[in-house]
Each structure stands twice: as structure tokens, then as C-alpha cells.
Amino acid sequence: QQQVKQxxxxxxxxxxxxxxxxxxxxxxxxxxxxxxxxFPGKGPALLIAIRPDVSEKKEGRFTISFNKSAKQxxxxxxxxxxxxxxxxxxxxxxxxxKSTFGDGTTLTVKP
Amino acid sequence: xxxxxxxxxxxxxxxxxxxxxxxVPISNHLYFxxxxxxxGQKVEFLVSxxxxxxxxxxxxxxxxxxxxxxxxxxxxxxIRSTKLEDSAMYFCASRTGHQNTGxxxxxxxxxxxxx
Numbered sequence: 001q002q003q004v005k006q007x008x009x010x011x012x013x014x015x016x017x018x019x020x021x022x023x024x025x026x027x028x029x030x031x032x033x034x035x036x037x038x039f040p041g042k043g044p045a046l047l048i049a050i051r052p053d054v055s056e057k058k059e060g061r062f063t064i065s066f067n068k069s070a071k072q073x074x075x076x077x078x079x080x081x082x083x084x085x086x087x088x089x090x091x092x093x094x095x096x097x098k099s100t101f102g103d104g105t106t107l108t109v110k111p
Numbered sequence: 112x113x114x115x116x117x118x119x120x121x122x123x124x125x126x127x128x129x130x131x132x133x134x135v136p137i138s139n140h141l142y143f144x145x146x147x148x149x150x151g152q153k154v155e156f157l158v159s160x161x162x163x164x165x166x167x168x169x170x171x172x173x174x175x176x177x178x179x180x181x182x183x184x185x186x187x188x189x190i191r192s193t194k195l196e197d198s199a200m201y202f203c204a205s206r207t208g209h210q211n212t213g214x215x216x217x218x219x220x221x222x223x224x225x226x
Contacts, residue, residue: 032213036154043115043202043217044154089154093213098144098167101154 004092006102013109019077021105023090026071030092033066034099035075038087047088048075080109113137115218117203123224127192132221134186134203141208142166143186144215145178149199157201160186193225 005024013019023033031052036044050057050064050073057064063076077084087106093099116135124130136143145157158178159167165178175197177189186205190197200222204215 034214036215036217041219043204043219044215045217046214049214091154095213098156098159099213099215100156101146103153 004090004100004102006090006105008105009103010106011108013080013107015080015082015109015111017080017109019080019084019107019109020074021088021090021107022072022074023092023102024070024072025092027092027094028071029094029097031095032093032099033064033073034091035062035064036089036091036101038089038104044089077107080107082109082111085109115203115205115216117201117218117221119221120219121222121224123226124193126195126225130190130193130223132188132190132201132203132223134188134218135184136186136203136205137216138184139207140205140216142206143180144204144206145176145188146202146204146217147199148202148220149196154202157188190223193223195225198223198225 007022034049035047037047038044048059048062050066052068055066061078066073085108087104089104090102091099118133143160146154148154157169158172175191179187200220202220203218206215
């Protein structure tokens with residue numbers, strides 16, 4: 001019940017395209033859903049996060065869509081750029097509890 | 112900008128040896144974590160620490176690991192009797208005590224290579 005399932009494992013997108021990464025969870029106690037971006041040799045860094053009281057959150061080119069009834073959330077990267085090439089992790093945590101991470105998606109944006 | 116710092120950045124050790132990884136969390140943060148990431152794999156939770164005690168730990172934690180906060184700034188992970196499969200990146204993370212955010216701030220990691 002603690003798992004967070006993430007797909008796809010890898011994604012190749014042309015510059016200017018839309019990148020979409022999906023995650024699903026089971027634990028209804030989760031109430032914080034962040035996306036982390038990780039470049040090679042670096043630690044994960046928070047990109048954007050959402051709580052279940054809203055269905056969408058947008059920050060610049062990055063949008064989280066959240067479907068509470070389906071227990072799914074997704075990251076959309078609009079106008080994808082080569083500099084967005086990185087590994088993306090979704091995560092989920094209950095209030096005050098540990099974050100459980102998805103398996104990660106390696107995004108490659110081709111120029 | 113405050114950051115989580117970790118040392119060493121890379122450590123090579125022989126199988127069976129003990130290793131200590133060090134972390135300095137962000138100064139006003141109250142929750143501290145260790146995660147590890149085997150090359151190319153997911154970020155795996157090891158332990159969380161709050162108010163000078165472990166608040167959660169993974170199933171594998173007690174087998175080989177221990178944590179300490181020996182002073183007001185450092186947070187250490189000790190790995191006893193290292194095995195080849197312990198080779199990984201170990202990340203320290205911290206967060207504030209505010210309930211309205213769960214954002215984790217990660218250090219750059221300590222790469223452990225067990226030979």
C-alpha cells in the first residue's frame with residue numbers, strides 16, 4: 001500500500017513537445033504529492049508539488065494534474081527543452097510521514 | 112541559499128568494513144532523512160529522524176545501519192559490515208517542521224563503492 005507506481009520508465013520528446021509522466025498510488029493517507037528532478041551526479045530537487053484539495057497546479061511550463069478518485073497524478077512539461085533532460089521522480093507522503101518515491105522516468109529532449 | 116551538505120562525496124571501502132557518512136542539514140529544519148539510490152534505480156527510504164530519535168525506518172535498516180545526531184548540526188549514517196550490494200549513492204535530506212509542506216531538501220549525495 002506504500003507503493004507509488006510511475007510510468008513510463010523512459011521518454012524521448014522533441015524540443016517544443018509535451019512530456020507527460022504518470023504516477024499512481026494506493027495509500028489514501030497520502031496528502032502531499034511532489035515531483036523531483038534529478039540531474040546526473042546531483043540529489044533530487046523539488047520541481048513542483050500538489051495537495052489533494054486541488055486538481056491542478058501550474059508553475060511556468062510545469063503542471064501537475066491530480067485525480068483523487070483515480071488515485072493518479074501526472075506531470076506535464078510544456079514546450080520541453082533540452083535542458084529539461086533529467087530523471088523525474090514522483091513521490092507521495094502522508095502528513096508528517098516519509099516520502100515514498102516512484103521508480104523514476106528518464107526524460108530525453110532532442111534538439 | 113541554505114543547503115544540505117554531505118561528506119564525503121565519494122568513499123571506497125573494502126567489503127566488511129564500517130563506513131560513516133556525514134550530513135549537515137539545513138539549520139532550521141527539524142526532520143532528517145537518509146535515502147539511498149543504487150545506480151539507475153529508485154530513491155529508497157532508509158530512515159527518518161525527529162526530536163533526537165528515529166521516527167520511521169525501513170525493513171532493512173536494523174540489519175546494518177544506525178544514525179546519530181552527535182551535536183546540533185551533524186547527522187550521521189553508519190553502515191556496519193559493508194557488502195558489495197551496499198554500493199550506492201546515499202542522500203541525506205531535511206525538511207522544516209511546518210505541516211503545510213513536505214518538501215525535502217536533498218544533499219548532493221555520498222557515493223559509496225564497496226570492493
